Amino acid sequence: xxxxxxxxxxxxxxxxxxxxxxxxxxxxxxxxxxxxxxxxxxxxxxxxxxxxxxxxxxxxxxxxxxxxxxxxxxxxxxxxxxxxxxxxxxxxxxxxxxxxxxxxxxxxxxxxxxxxxxxxxxxxxxxxxxxxxxxxxxxxxxxxxxxxxxxxxxxxxxxxxxxxxxxxxxxxxxxxxxxxxxxxxxxxxxxxxxxxxxxxxxxxxxxxxxxxxxxxxxxxxxxxxxxxxxxxxxxxxxxxxxxxxxxxxxxxxxxxxxxxxxxxxxxxxxxxxxxxxxxxxxxxxxxxxxxxxxxxxxxxxxxxxxxxxxxxxxxxxxxxxxxxxxxxxxxxxxxxxxxxxxxxxxxxxxxxxxxxxxxxxxxxxxxxxxxxxxxxxxxxxxxxxxxxxxxxxxxxxxxxxxxxxxxxxxxxxxxxxxxxxxxxxxxxxxxxxxxxxxxxxxxxxxxxxxxxxxxxxxxxxxxxxxxxxxxxxxxxxxxxxxxxxxxxxxxxxxxxxxxxxxx
Numbered sequence: 259x260x261x262x263x264x265x266x267x268x269x270x271x272x273x274x275x276x277x278x279x280x281x282x283x284x285x286x287x288x289x290x291x292x293x294x295x296x297x298x299x300x301x302x303x304x305x306x307x308x309x310x311x312x313x314x315x316x317x318x319x320x321x322x323x324x325x326x327x328x329x330x331x332x333x334x335x336x337x338x339x340x341x342x343x344x345x346x347x348x349x350x351x352x353x354x355x356x357x358x359x360x361x362x363x364x365x366x367x368x369x370x371x372x373x374x375x376x377x378x379x380x381x382x383x384x385x386x387x388x389x390x391x392x393x394x395x396x397x398x399x400x401x402x403x404x405x406x407x408x409x410x411x412x413x414x415x416x417x418x419x420x421x422x423x424x425x426x427x428x429x430x431x432x433x434x435x436x437x438x439x440x441x442x443x444x445x446x447x448x449x450x451x452x453x454x455x456x457x458x459x460x461x462x463x464x465x466x467x468x469x470x471x472x473x474x475x476x477x478x479x480x481x482x483x484x485x486x487x488x489x490x491x492x493x494x495x496x497x498x499x500x501x502x503x504x505x506x507x508x509x510x511x512x513x514x515x516x517x518x519x520x521x522x523x524x525x526x527x528x529x530x531x532x533x534x535x536x537x538x539x540x541x542x543x544x545x546x547x548x549x550x551x552x553x554x555x556x557x558x559x560x561x562x563x564x565x566x567x568x569x570x571x572x573x574x575x576x577x578x579x580x581x582x583x584x585x586x587x588x589x590x591x592x593x594x595x596x597x598x599x600x601x602x603x604x605x606x607x608x609x610x611x612x613x614x615x616x617x618x619x620x621x622x623x624x625x626x627x628x629x630x631x632x633x634x635x636x637x638x639x640x641x642x643x644x645x646x647x648x649x650x651x652x653x654x655x656x657x658x659x660x661x662x663x664x665x666x667x668x669x670x671x672x673x674x675x676x677x678x679x680x681x682x683x684x685x686x687x688x689x690x691x692x693x694x695x696x697x698x699x700x701x702x703x704x705x706x707x708x709x710x711x712x713x714x715x716x717x718x719x720x721x722x723x724x725x726x727x728x729x730x731x732x733x734x735x736x737x738x739x740x741x742x743x744x745x746x747x748x749x750x751x752x753x754x755x756x757x758x759x760x761x
């Protein structure tokens with residue numbers, strides 16, 4: 259183990275561990291060809307955590323060659339499918355065994371509360387997703403298609419090939435698992451780019467990939483900036499598929515770049531998801547789910563229900579109920595404090611972005627109900643923003659129309675069901691949505707009419723790795739999770755066998 263590819267770190271919670279800082283290629287940690295590094299910052303106190311090697315196009319080439327060689331290697335290509343699933347099960351077990359370290363890394367590097375990182379991100383979303391897709395590895399079946407007695411026609415499902423995967427910073431491990439799980443279950447190989455803001459837990463995961471016994475080159479992890487590492491992945495002629503989670507603007511660029519060799523693409527991009535609260539809703543539950551739907555993960559959730567439309571008859575009642583619950587629940591502070599619900603925004607840029615939207619809301623005439631300022635009670639440092647709520651928000655305002663990606667809720671009122679649906683759909687996005695009503699007929703009727711890939715009835719953002727996740731319009735292409743998540747990682751090959759037909 260080269261000493262210049264690993265550092266010994268002590269996290270703020272006192273946990274000591276060995277952190278890889280190299281690129282993970284061919285089951286080894288290596289330096290970048292250029293020797294360049296990027297520094298990852300603790301958003302809680304703005305101090306440097308460590309520096310890791312940063313990849314560019316030359317490193318992408320090396321990783322892709324490793325992945326392509328592994329794709330054709332009998333060690334992976336001809337591996338019994340049950341054995342492939344068992345490798346994934348071993349990886350899931352290792353993730354569980356290292357859960358406290360992985361959660362520590364993400365709480366430190368990302369700013370999310372440690373308890374959430376442990377229970378939700380690592381154990382449920384990461385280990386759970388890998389374990390779920392491990393079960394599919396030996397259950398990917400083709401079909402025999404009956405035509406006539408003199409012909410045998412059947413299909414087989416083959417891996418797409420080398421998959422480039424670009425993950426975001428808001429859920430580093432979970433988003434990696436969402437992509438690695440189906441890709442590996444289907445027999446693909448992977449070149450995955452970690453977000454430059456939060457690379458550390460992905461690199462640690464590389465050690466577990468090797469320990470689980472995956473052949474060299476099957477999984478490769480790169481760090482680097484988008485222009486230096488992400489773009490070369492998207493344009494690489496020997497990468498067969500791109501899966502990307504991130505902003506809509508970046509997704510459009512990824513889509514353009516992937517067209518160079520008509521890559522298979524899966525895009526999960528931005529959102530401005532509506533929540534419709536009707537007059538017969540259980541307001542107590544609506545308040546709690548509205549809070550969870552926007553304030554979780556510091557509001558840094560693509561599917562956050564960030565636009566709440568409330569029926570005019572309960573609008574004035576809902577606002578104080580929500581703000582009272584917010585003040586009792588949204589404790590802002592150090593991610594390693596047990597009482598903390600909301601940590602800092604991930605970077606200074608994201609912190610300033612949220613503050614900029616607060617000023618926009620004020621200048622456009624919305625009513626600031628609560629919050630609206632930097633939070634300075636956490637030792638006077640860090641990228642903390644008070645949980646913020648605006649009411650009397652009009653549909654033309656920036657804070658109503660644009661994705662903010664912060665602890666920032668806008669509330670407006672509506673008169674009729676038709677108005678609520680029309681305004682919910684008046685957006686370029688279509689990722690998630692929520693409907694609160696005790697009228698069963700209305701719930702299903704409205705769910706069908708909302709233009710979104712997901713609708714939660716009387717809840718919000720209660721995702722499950724067994725259920726497809728994805729959007730419509732400019733919120734993405736394709737689906738992740740569930741059985742639907744496998745479709746993007748296999749090609750159907752049709753085989754025609756002549757049993758005696760003569761020309």
